[in-house]
Amino acid sequence: xxxxxxxxxxxxxxxxxxxxxxxxxxxxxxxxxxxxxxxxxxxxxxxxxxxxxxxxxxxxxxxxxxxxxxxxxxxxxxxxxxxxxxxxxxxxxxxxxxxxxxxxxxxxxxxxxxxxxxxxxxxxxxxxxxxxxxxxxxxxxxxxxxxxxxxxxxxxxxxxxxxxxxxxxxxxxxxxxxxxxxxxxxxxxxxxxxxxxxxxxxxxxxxxxxxxxxxxxxxxxxxxxxx
Amino acid sequence: xxxxxxxxxxxxxxxxxxxxxxxxxxxxxxxxxxxxxxxxxxxxxxxxxxxxxxxxxxxxxxxxxxxxxxxxxxxxxxxxxxxxxxxxxxxxxxxxxxxxxxxxxxxxxxxxxxxxxxxxxxxxxxxxxxxxxxxxxxxxxxxxxxxxxxxxxxxxxxxxxxxxxxxxxxxxxxxxxxxxxxxxxxxxxxxxxxxxxxxxxxxxxxxxxxxxxxxxxxxxxxxxxxxxxxxxxxxxxxxxxxxxxxxxxxxxxxxxxxxxxxxxxxxxxxxxxxxxxxxxxxxxxxxxxxxxxxxxxxxxxxxxxxxxxxxxxxxxxxxxxxxxxxxxxxxxxxxxxxxxxxxxxxxxxxxxxxxxxxxxxxxxxxxxxxxxxxxxxxxxxxxxxxxxxxxxxxxxxxxxxxxxxxxxxxxxxxxxxxxxxxxxxxxxxxxxxxxxxxxxxxxxxxxxxxxxxxxxxxxxxxxxxxxxxxxxxxxxxxxx
Numbered sequence: 001x002x003x004x005x006x007x008x009x010x011x012x013x014x015x016x017x018x019x020x021x022x023x024x025x026x027x028x029x030x031x032x033x034x035x036x037x038x039x040x041x042x043x044x045x046x047x048x049x050x051x052x053x054x055x056x057x058x059x060x061x062x063x064x065x066x067x068x069x070x071x072x073x074x075x076x077x078x079x080x081x082x083x084x085x086x087x088x089x090x091x092x093x094x095x096x097x098x099x100x101x102x103x104x105x106x107x108x109x110x111x112x113x114x115x116x117x118x119x120x121x122x123x124x125x126x127x128x129x130x131x132x133x134x135x136x137x138x139x140x141x142x143x144x145x146x147x148x149x150x151x152x153x154x155x156x157x158x159x160x161x162x163x164x165x166x167x168x169x170x171x172x173x174x175x176x177x178x179x180x181x182x183x184x185x186x187x188x189x190x191x192x193x194x195x196x197x198x199x200x201x202x203x204x205x206x207x208x209x210x211x212x213x214x215x216x217x218x219x220x221x222x223x224x225x226x227x
Numbered sequence: 228x229x230x231x232x233x234x235x236x237x238x239x240x241x242x243x244x245x246x247x248x249x250x251x252x253x254x255x256x257x258x259x260x261x262x263x264x265x266x267x268x269x270x271x272x273x274x275x276x277x278x279x280x281x282x283x284x285x286x287x288x289x290x291x292x293x294x295x296x297x298x299x300x301x302x303x304x305x306x307x308x309x310x311x312x313x314x315x316x317x318x319x320x321x322x323x324x325x326x327x328x329x330x331x332x333x334x335x336x337x338x339x340x341x342x343x344x345x346x347x348x349x350x351x352x353x354x355x356x357x358x359x360x361x362x363x364x365x366x367x368x369x370x371x372x373x374x375x376x377x378x379x380x381x382x383x384x385x386x387x388x389x390x391x392x393x394x395x396x397x398x399x400x401x402x403x404x405x406x407x408x409x410x411x412x413x414x415x416x417x418x419x420x421x422x423x424x425x426x427x428x429x430x431x432x433x434x435x436x437x438x439x440x441x442x443x444x445x446x447x448x449x450x451x452x453x454x455x456x457x458x459x460x461x462x463x464x465x466x467x468x469x470x471x472x473x474x475x476x477x478x479x480x481x482x483x484x485x486x487x488x489x490x491x492x493x494x495x496x497x498x499x500x501x502x503x504x505x506x507x508x509x510x511x512x513x514x515x516x517x518x519x520x521x522x523x524x525x526x527x528x529x530x531x532x533x534x535x536x537x538x539x540x541x542x543x544x545x546x547x548x549x550x551x552x553x554x555x556x557x558x559x560x561x562x563x564x565x566x567x568x569x570x571x572x573x574x575x576x577x578x579x580x581x582x583x584x585x586x587x588x589x590x591x592x593x594x595x596x597x598x599x600x601x602x603x604x605x606x607x608x609x610x611x612x613x614x615x616x617x618x619x620x621x622x623x624x625x626x627x628x629x630x631x632x633x634x635x636x637x638x639x640x641x642x643x644x645x646x647x648x649x650x651x652x653x654x655x656x657x658x659x660x661x662x663x664x665x666x667x668x669x670x671x672x673x674x675x676x677x678x679x680x681x682x683x684x685x686x687x688x689x690x691x692x693x694x695x696x697x698x699x700x701x702x703x704x705x706x707x
Contacts, residue, residue: 021399024428028407031425036409037292044293064234064286064295068346068358071241075339075362078248079369082332083380157249165245168238171286181234183288 049189050120058125059193063182067171070163070200077160077207086215092144101143108136116201120190126163126197130204137209146218148209153217156206163203167196233284233297233349236269236307240342244335251331255322258334262318262341269311269345273700276304281704283351291412298351298413300704302482302557305697306475307348309561310468312685313568314341316678320572321460323674324579329458332373340366340464347472353401353411353484356476357394364390364440367469371457382452389439389449393473396436400429417484426488433480438497440473443534444504447527451511454523459575462519466526467568471560474533478556481537482705491541498538502640504531509647513654518574518584521651522567525610528644529563532622535637539625542632550706554698555624557705561697562617562690566609569682573602576675589658597669598676600659605683607652609690612645617690 002008041057048056058066093101112132119125141148150156170192171182179185184192210217243261247254276282276299287294299307318337325333343362350356368387372380405411407429408419420426442450450470454462481489508528515521536556543549576599578584581592594600612618622641629637670676690697 020428024403024425025406027423028403028425031407037405037411038409040293044289061287061289061293062295062354065355065358067238067241068343068355068362071244071339071342072358072362072365074244074248075336075366075369078332078335078339079365079372082336082369082373083375157251161245161248164241168241168245171234172238172242175231175234180288181231181238181284181286183286 047186049184049186049193052119052121052123052125054123055119055125055193055197058127059196060184060189063167063171063196066200067164067167067182070167070203073204073207074161074164077211080211080214081216084215085218086147086213088218089146089213090142090144093142097143101139104139105136105149108132108139112136112201112205116197119197120194126200127204129197129201130208133201133205134208134212137205138212141209141212148213150206150209150213150217156210156217159206160203160210163196163200166199170196231284232268232272232275233282233299234286236265236272236311236345236349237297237342239268240265240338240345244338244342247334247338254330254334255325258330258338259318259322261338262315265338265341265345266311266315269307272299272349273304273308275299276301276703277696277700292410292415295355296351296412297349299349301701302475302479302705303348304703305557305561305700305705306471307345309564310344310348310471313467313564313682314344314464316682317460317464317568317572320463320575320675320678323672324458324460324575329373333370333458333461336366336370336373337461337464340370340469344468344472347476351413353404353413353416355411357398357401360394360397360440360473360476363469363472364394367465368453370461371453371465373458373461374456376456378452379456382449382456386449386453389446393436393439396439397433398436400432400436403429403432413479413483417486420484420487422488426485430480430485430488430493434477434485434493434497437473437477437480438500438534441470441477441530441534442527443497443500443530444507444527445500447504447508447530450527451520451523454526455517455520459519459571459578462522462575463568463571466523466571467564470526470530471564474530474560481540482553489541491538494538494541497534498637501531501534501537502637504528504534505640505644506531506647509644509651513647513651515651516585516587518577518586518589518655519571521586521655522570522574525570525648525651526563526567528648529559529567529610532625532641532644533560533563535640536625539628539632539634539637542634543628548628548631550701551624551698552628553706554701555621555628557701558617558690558694558697559621559625562609562621562686565682565690566606566616566618566686569602569679569686570606570610572675572679572682573599573606576672576679577603579675580671586655586658589655594659596671596676598671598680600656601669602676602679602683603659604656605680605687607656609683609686611648611652615691616687617694618686620691620694 045053045056048060050056112129115124115129137148175181246257282299284297285294343359347359368383371383407425410416439446454465505528508524512521512524609616609618612622626638
């Protein structure tokens with residue numbers, strides 16, 4: 001049986017909206033415009049302290065956006081925590097999974113460190129490195145480690161808010177020093193970006209793993225800290 | 228050494244959020260300290276705009292188009308000042324309202340929300356505005372669910388999803404603008420934009436996303452349950468500030484970005500939706516059984532008045548009349564911010580004392596709390612639009628302009644809305660004067676009642692009698 005609303009009107013409406021959006025997008029990209037931002041950005045990459053254009057946009061040209069994105073991650077995790085404590089978690093894994101996890105987790109941590117470092121001149125950076133750290137936490141949680149290998153609540157709270165703090169403090173201190181908010185002095189740019197990215201990697205990794213647990217860390221001492 | 232107050236107003240609450248996240252045991256003290264510092268930095272921005280004109284800060288030192296700029300003109304400074312005074316009052320109230328466990332969750336999310344608000348009012352970059360909208364939406368939904376009841380969590384999950392849909396729609400519009408013109412700074416986009424299908428689609432997507440967040444009829448369905456079930460200080464912030472931020476952004480885009488591509492049909496559509504919101508929201512407020520639900524539906528109606536201004540603005544040629552109209556709309560938004568926050572804070576006090584907020588059974592409880600009831604009365608004066616409130620002045624200017632333009636139908640809608648508002652406010656107040664002997668004390672809990680009272684006083688007397696400074700402030704870059 002054909003229901004006119006669900007089978008005809010809504011699909012046709014959606015197709016029409018999609019067509020309209022596609023048409024305007026086509027007009028937008030084929031239209032005649034002046035200098036595009038990407039060209040300007042690429043030309044200034046050598047001044048940014050890093051040679052990977054993505055990192056120079058995220059951590060230098062538009063570092064303020066990234067600061068607020070760290071805050072978004074923190075807000076999401078605090079929202080999860082406000083809803084209640086985490087479940088007790090999964091059962092401890094049998095020897096095969098446990099052995100695999102014991103092998104993979106150190107590799108993931110190592111790869112995260114590499115991703116963080118390589119982000120200065122090749123694809124990589126804090127978000128990718130943090131995702132690897134987070135996946136290490138998810139693996140530990142799946143294998144039955146309580147709290148996904150995360151530290152006790154006191155330290156975890158520092159860890160998840162570290163990205164916001166380091167980025168905001170760097171910005172403020174640079175402003176007090178006279179350079180302007182998040183305006184890196186030439187020469188120091190590379191190191192300040194690395195500092196912020198290191199803090200952000202830890203924060204993103206801890207946030208993703210803690211978000212996977214789905215609730216506030218439990219009060220008991222962690223059993224999953226040793227791997 | 229140079230201190231730029233613009234980034235400070237966004238970063239101080241972030242640092243505060245870090246501090247209260249890390250030491251939850253001292254959340255209240257640290258949170259209040261961060262609240263005072265944030266409000267001070269934001270009010271200093273407004274003072275600087277007042278005395279020196281438009282302020283601008285190029286973050287990262289790159290300048291546009293490459294970097295992001297913050298900018299404060301009269302319009303942002305006015306909203307910034309209102310938001311920070313209300314947020315400070317909400318913070319003082321929250322210091323007494325939230326105890327141990329809930330305080331740990333409230334303060335970090337609240338400071339993140341505050342940072343997003345200040346960031347939104349100061350942003351001059353379309354993508355940066357999207358990030359502030361995301362931060363605002365996520366922290367607002369999390370705060371709204373803090374009571375932990377099933378209704379609150381369900382309502383705020385819906386609020387979160389609706390908010391995400393709104394942000395996505397906004398982002399799609401930004402992507403379209405970036406694809407077509409290659410810039411994101413509001414000033415540069417305004418220079419580049421040309422009438423055509425691309426600009427119209429982008430405008431529809433962006434304004435459409437924002438009216439979803441501003442709860443304009445018929446997209447208001449998420450607001451009443453979300454605002455009525457949140458803890459009182461959060462309801463105050465959600466109703467007074469968060470929906471107002473979406474309206475501010477819609478107005479900002481309307482005036483600064485899409486000015487060359489506007490047509491009257493779009494303005495009339497917004498106005499018609501606003502008119503429907505006024506009538507429907509006021510009617511539902513009149514029929515509401517609970518005090519906080521009444522306040523939430525009243526927000527739907529009050530947002531409607533703000534959108535009636537769009538067709539009036541579109542029909543008025545540039546000049547003194549249009550400037551006055553714009554200032555009246557801003558005055559209406561600011562007065563509603565103060566009044567609704569005061570109303571919710573006082574309602575929360577009544578609810579806490581009585582153990583419920585069913586309007587028909589409130590008699591004794593309201594009478595035992597003279598200060599809270601007086602605050603509800605003052606806020607009510609401003610919500611109805613009686614003199615000397617700011618709403619009276621604002622509605623007067625809007626009515627006068629509608630008459631001059633010959634658009635009498637808006638006049639009827641505003642009259643009906645005002646009558647209904649009087650009915651629902653007096654319905655609450657009449658319950659406060661029917662029982663019990665005279666109470667012993669006027670103020671029973673200074674910490675929670677005084678902020679509410681203060682906000683009510685600002686809405687009724689401060690903005691009504693002393694509205695002149697707003698006109699002076701808006702001359703800084705907002706008129707034209």
